[in-house]
Amino acid sequence: MTLQITADEYRQFREMLESSSGIMLGEGKEYLIASRLRRLLDSQGLKTINDLLRKLSLDRALQEQVIDAMTTNETLWFRDEHPYRVFRERLLPELAEARRPLKIWSAACSTGQEPYSLSIEIEEFRKLYPGKLASGERILATDISPSSLAAAKQGVYQQLAIRRGMSDKHLKSYFHPRDGDCWQIDEKIKSRVDFRSQNLQQNFSALGKFDVIFCRNVLIYFSGDLKYDILRRMHGLLNPGGYLVLGASESMNNLGEYFDMVQCHPGIIYRAR
Numbered sequence: 001m002t003l004q005i006t007a008d009e010y011r012q013f014r015e016m017l018e019s020s021s022g023i024m025l026g027e028g029k030e031y032l033i034a035s036r037l038r039r040l041l042d043s044q045g046l047k048t049i050n051d052l053l054r055k056l057s058l059d060r061a062l063q064e065q066v067i068d069a070m071t072t073n074e075t076l077w078f079r080d081e082h083p084y085r086v087f088r089e090r091l092l093p094e095l096a097e098a099r100r101p102l103k104i105w106s107a108a109c110s111t112g113q114e115p116y117s118l119s120i121e122i123e124e125f126r127k128l129y130p131g132k133l134a135s136g137e138r139i140l141a142t143d144i145s146p147s148s149l150a151a152a153k154q155g156v157y158q159q160l161a162i163r164r165g166m167s168d169k170h171l172k173s174y175f176h177p178r179d180g181d182c183w184q185i186d187e188k189i190k191s192r193v194d195f196r197s198q199n200l201q202q203n204f205s206a207l208g209k210f211d212v213i214f215c216r217n218v219l220i221y222f223s224g225d226l227k228y229d230i231l232r233r234m235h236g237l238l239n240p241g242g243y244l245v246l247g248a249s250e251s252m253n254n255l256g257e258y259f260d261m262v263q264c265h266p267g268i269i270y271r272a273r
């Protein structure tokens with residue numbers, strides 16, 4: 001039976017979701033709640049969104065599950081290609097000059113394709129230019145979604161997910177076949193990445209300093225104010241001259257005092273002032 005959501009339930013649910021994760025649901029997205037929460041409601045023996053909202057206030061674990069279910073985890077390997085070309089051809093050679101281990105943050109890593117793509121780029125760069133990069137680089141990969149993080153940590157992908165952006169050449173070099181039409185990411189690529197839970201709405205100043213931040217295809221879910229606040233706080237975590245890479249449909253407004261725009265033809269990246 002379809003889950004019926006009243007206008008008042010929808011309003012309260014939207015408020016709860018935005019205040020706990022920053023994710024804003026537009027008008028008329030009741031169908032998203034119904035499709036994404038149906039199973040959770042059934043497993044909890046709850047009949048309505050009102051029942052869920054009442055239980056949520058007392059149950060933190062359930063709140064996590066609701067946020068997890070409401071996140072959009074769509075991702076792919078080397079998404080949009082040009083950010084990775086810029087990373088490979090411009091950022092790595094430039095940052096290598098600093099002669100210290102690179103620190104990179106993939107700030108909404110979903111199931112791991114973004115940080116592992118970055119790790120593959122580093123591996124390829126090392127093969128092409130032995131000794132150019134200082135050893136010991138680290139990629140920190142964070143997300144709010146526990147199920148995505150668990151999948152990312154495992155590093156096992158079905159053929160369908162592999163086919164979304166992974167070339168045969170890289171598949172051969174950096175994956176091992178597993179039972180059930182699956183592929184396991186190579187340990188060398190995996191060992192460069194640390195996974196951690198982080199809600200971008202919350203304080204992330206303890207994560208450390210970075211040379212490059214990839215924050216792609218997540219700010220689109222947030223309000224303008226939250227987006228501004230996150231980008232300003234990310235600026236505080238970038239080493240001088242460090243770079244911020246946003247998603248193809250994401251841009252920056254009113255942050256000229258923090259970042260310079262760098263045209264990359266195609267695409268724009270941002271350099272910390």
Ligand SMILES: C[S@@+](CC[C@H](N)C(=O)[O-])C[C@H]1O[C@@H](n2cnc3c(N)ncnc32)[C@H](O)[C@@H]1O
Nearest residue numbers: 021071073075108110144145199200216217218
């Ligand atoms: C569409 S995916 C983008 C993944 C990857 N960056 C890419 O571009 O392919 C958006 C990710 O943002 C995460 N997310 C949503 N709200 C978040 C928040 N408040 N803090 C951290 N991550 C969040 C979701 O869990 C999801 O994995």
